[in-house]
């Protein structure tokens with residue numbers, strides 16, 4: 205079913221550099237959330253803090269009733285087993301074939317027999333569409349396949365939470381579309397809690413239940429997808445529409461007068477583009493009850509305009 209993650213008043217700095225402060229949000233159990241933000245706003249630092257690889261200065265992260273920021277290393281090790289993480293480049297071992305890469309967490313963290321490991325590895329490789337590629341080395345396959353192999357590896361310990369660090373980076377738009385469908389299908393199948401860090405606005409508009417945006421060392425907003433897509437908040441509007449006009453500059457924040465002028469221009473141009481339809485799990489995938497509610501909401505919003513039956 206996935207577990208809820210409740211973040212309250214979280215602050216992280218390195219030396220004098222505050223990365224973000226007072227971040228509070230709840231990742232609902234079993235739902236897909238996306239975290240957006242311009243480069244360098246600390247999205248990867250946020251993921252690493254959630255999984256306990258970095259210690260925050262202040263605040264709490266509550267999972268299954270325990271504040272993981274206060275756990276001893278040994279207990280944290282146990283909590284980490286709830287997580288699967290898909291790193292940007294798949295983080296595969298270059299000298300191991302895909303089968304051994306995907307089997308690695310099972311051999312490290314469990315006492316399962318090789319035949320049981322084989323069953324699990326092949327099941328997860330099937331889920332991500334990689335059956336038949338067991339003997340390939342990471343250097344012999346495409347970037348999209350490497351991401352899927354990384355995803356299969358993140359799945360083998362049956363995680364309750366999966367963190368994706370820019371799953372779409374370096375992929376062409378068609379591969380991104382396939383990967384997005386795979387993420388939505390997997391979420392319906394395994395019903396874990398997903399958090400995806402991405403720059404890809406099209407993905408952010410279609411894939412999640414919830415969207416958050418980090419900017420100026422703060423969480424500007426976090427809430428249901430439809431709410432964020434319809435938001436008038438200038439930073440949210442600029443980011444979700446991929447515009448140059450707005451508070452976010454090329455390398456730094458813009459001055460207030462320039463921002464005001466640009467925002468007035470956007471208002472003259474009319475409202476932001478209509479909310480994109482939510483990507484639904486593909487045919488043949490049994491959907492947990494939550495998906496019926498999503499499909500109903502989508503049908504109301506867009507007529508029958510859902511992106512898959």
Ligand SMILES: Nc1ncnc2c1ncn2[C@@H]1O[C@H](COP(=O)(O)OP(=O)(O)OP(=O)(O)O)[C@@H](O)[C@H]1O
Pocket residue numbers: 218223241242243244245246247248249250
């Ligand atoms: N271990 C560390 N020690 C010191 N500073 C760090 C460390 N890790 C990250 N930072 C700094 O934290 C800031 C945020 O980095 P982070 O990689 O989280 O940004 P991001 O939003 O994920 O960026 P991008 O979208 O470009 O990947 C950067 O200024 C980075 O230099």
